[in-house]
Amino acid sequence: MAIFNLKKREIECKVVFYGPGRGGKTTNLEYIFKSFKKQVAGEMVSINTEGDRTLFFDFLPMGLGKIRGCDVRVQLYTVPGQVKYSSTRKLVLRGVDGIIFVADSLEVRREKNMLSLKDLQSNLKEYGKSIFKLPLVLQYNKRDLADQGIPIMTTEQMAKDLNRQLKVPAFPASAVKGEGVGVTLKECVKLTLKKLQKEFQWAK
Amino acid sequence: MHIKGKIKSILQEAEIYRSQGLKAEAIQKYNAALDLISSNQQLKNKNRIQSAIKSKLNSLSGGKKTPEKNGSTPELSENVQDLIQNLFSFSENKGDDKAILEGAISLAKFGQIDRALEELNKLVKKDKVRVIAAKNVINCHLSVNSVDGAIAQYREWQASDFFPAKHLSTVRAYLEQCLKKKGIIAEIDEPADTLEPELFEDYPEDDGEDEYAENANEEVDNADEGYEDNADDGYEDDADDDDQEGEFLEIDSIGITFEEGPQKGTSVEFDVNFQSGNTLSLIIPDKEKALVESLDEGSNLNDIQFFSPIAIFKGTGVVSSRTMIKHGPKRGDICLDIKITNQ
Ligand SMILES: Nc1nc2c(ncn2[C@@H]2O[C@H](COP(=O)(O)OP(=O)(O)OP(=O)(O)O)[C@@H](O)[C@H]2O)c(=O)[nH]1
Ligand SMILES: [Mg+2]
Numbered sequence: 001m002a003i004f005n006l007k008k009r010e011i012e013c014k015v016v017f018y019g020p021g022r023g024g025k026t027t028n029l030e031y032i033f034k035s036f037k038k039q040v041a042g043e044m045v046s047i048n049t050e051g052d053r054t055l056f057f058d059f060l061p062m063g064l065g066k067i068r069g070c071d072v073r074v075q076l077y078t079v080p081g082q083v084k085y086s087s088t089r090k091l092v093l094r095g096v097d098g099i100i101f102v103a104d105s106l107e108v109r110r111e112k113n114m115l116s117l118k119d120l121q122s123n124l125k126e127y128g129k130s131i132f133k134l135p136l137v138l139q140y141n142k143r144d145l146a147d148q149g150i151p152i153m154t155t156e157q158m159a160k161d162l163n164r165q166l167k168v169p170a171f172p173a174s175a176v177k178g179e180g181v182g183v184t185l186k187e188c189v190k191l192t193l194k195k196l197q198k199e200f201q202w203a204k
Numbered sequence: 205m206h207i208k209g210k211i212k213s214i215l216q217e218a219e220i221y222r223s224q225g226l227k228a229e230a231i232q233k234y235n236a237a238l239d240l241i242s243s244n245q246q247l248k249n250k251n252r253i254q255s256a257i258k259s260k261l262n263s264l265s266g267g268k269k270t271p272e273k274n275g276s277t278p279e280l281s282e283n284v285q286d287l288i289q290n291l292f293s294f295s296e297n298k299g300d301d302k303a304i305l306e307g308a309i310s311l312a313k314f315g316q317i318d319r320a321l322e323e324l325n326k327l328v329k330k331d332k333v334r335v336i337a338a339k340n341v342i343n344c345h346l347s348v349n350s351v352d353g354a355i356a357q358y359r360e361w362q363a364s365d366f367f368p369a370k371h372l373s374t375v376r377a378y379l380e381q382c383l384k385k386k387g388i389i390a391e392i393d394e395p396a397d398t399l400e401p402e403l404f405e406d407y408p409e410d411d412g413e414d415e416y417a418e419n420a421n422e423e424v425d426n427a428d429e430g431y432e433d434n435a436d437d438g439y440e441d442d443a444d445d446d447d448q449e450g451e452f453l454e455i456d457s458i459g460i461t462f463e464e465g466p467q468k469g470t471s472v473e474f475d476v477n478f479q480s481g482n483t484l485s486l487i488i489p490d491k492e493k494a495l496v497e498s499l500d501e502g503s504n505l506n507d508i509q510f511f512s513p514i515a516i517f518k519g520t521g522v523v524s525s526r527t528m529i530k531h532g533p534k535r536g537d538i539c540l541d542i543k544i545t546n547q
Contacts, residue, residue, distance in 0.1 A: 022225050055277075056288075091314075094292075108221070109229075148220065149216065150220050
């Protein structure tokens with residue numbers, strides 16, 4: 001549901017961080033807010049529960065400047081990952097242009113990753129979109145926990161679980177340390193703009 | 205020594221899960237540590253460690269008894285409400301009535317009922333969006349269990365001079381229908397008791413009173429399917445609530461390798477038309493009937509490939525029913541139900 005203003009040569013698109021509860025979506029956004037000062041175009045808004053979990057969404061507007069003569073703005077959102085917030089999660093997903101799926105590398109969260117991906121697929125389907133056609137990037141988050149001896153899955157295992165059919169770009173990351181956050185975002189924005197370019201032909 | 209190290213590492217794991225808010229996982233690990241400790245007679249300081257773990261467990265399960273403001277959604281600041289109104293109106297022209305309507309409905313979905321009502325009541329004054337806005341005003345009242353509020357609002361419109369009779373009767377019918385759906389038979393002109401309706405279950409369909417309104421409502425319905433009872437949304441529960449999702453993966457299609465009949469040895473792929481738990485229904489068009497000739501009720505399928513959006517896996521199944529469709533557009537087609545027995 002990108003908004004494209006031909007006259008002003010402006011494009012605004014929506015990228016959503018999706019994934020199981022406690023996987024690190026909000027942490028990703030916080031890191032982006034802190035570290036991409038130049039591109040951040042406003043305050044980060046978080047609507048949380050008392051326990052610091054996302055209740056409705058986090059929101060962060062970014063401006064990427066001119067790309068091929070067009071002013072590109074990207075709105076970043078996170079969904080609430082907890083299963084019980086399914087209706088708000090779906091609402092936040094509406095009109096999405098690109099998705100970053102933040103998977104939790106913890107072994108104990110293996111199934112939650114898969115269920116969340118399935119939830120994403122079915123929510124997209126209800127909006128008439130296919131998970132196979134939308135710009136999508138996976139992130140295997142919390143890699144740093146291996147250093148503390150906590151059982152985490154190998155990236156191969158995670159690729160097998162989540163990316164066997166999708167075959168989309170995937171990045172290991174540690175959102176608390178900021179590792180892998182930037183590349184994940186850049187890849188997703190790149191894919192999203194590429195797709196929009198195909199649709200709107202704005203870069204002619 | 206060996207056992208001590210093991211306990212230590214389990215506790216460390218539990219501690220990390222706790223710090224990440226993964227309560228269920230933390231509780232499980234603490235319990236695993238307790239089990240290990242109690243099965244070990246020689247351990248020094250056994251009691252002390254046990255009571256330390258138990259107090260951790262208590263604090264973990266104690267936390268769940270604090271629903272936020274008795275389960276209602278928090279009232280957000282005006283700025284954030286403005287943001288929602290703006291971000292969650294999906295029309296291109298942000299200022300037009302349709303966009304305002306969408307924004308107002310989003311506010312309601314995010315539990316900001318007072319603000320939503322404020323916006324919707326402005327729209328009720330406008331001819332083109334009056335009916336749909338009024339219907340959503342009713343939804344708002346019902347979402348906070350206020351049947352009285354909904355009826356009082358209706359009566360206010362009835363008494364007003366800006367609500368044309370034609371619109372009023374549509375809204376009245378809608379209100380009656382909502383109440384009926386919730387099991388309330390109320391004479392709208394009579395006082396009614398407040399009952400507990402299901403909140404925001406959905407924004408029921410428009411009856412096409414006016415084209416613009418209908419379009420707007422369609423959008424709402426699309427966005428809204430599966431909208432859940434709002435009362436739950438304000439809780440910060442224990443992590444267990446992450447466990448409610450169904451156990452069966454959604455399967456899009458299956459590949460059956462035939463062991464008998466003319467197809468013996470070949471594998472054929474079928475789309476799944478419907479899935480209920482572990483039973484998949486396939487509809488085989490009349491002209492492809494020959495493909496499944498060898499499959500009768502009770503036939504075992506020892507080599508099935510299941511294709512889900514997430515993974516492909518192998519398993520077995522049994523044909524639990526085979527029926528010919530006798531009526532409607534699919535007359536003559538075969539409906540096969542396959543129960544997954546192992547995956
Ligand atoms: N060690 C480690 N912890 C992380 C990492 N990313 C997030 N966390 C922690 O995991 C917990 C949950 O992170 P959030 O960012 O709130 O997760 P979320 O996906 O937004 O969760 P919901 O809002 O409930 O959907 C927090 O305690 C974070 O500090 C990471 O890369 N490494
Ligand atoms: Mg979050």
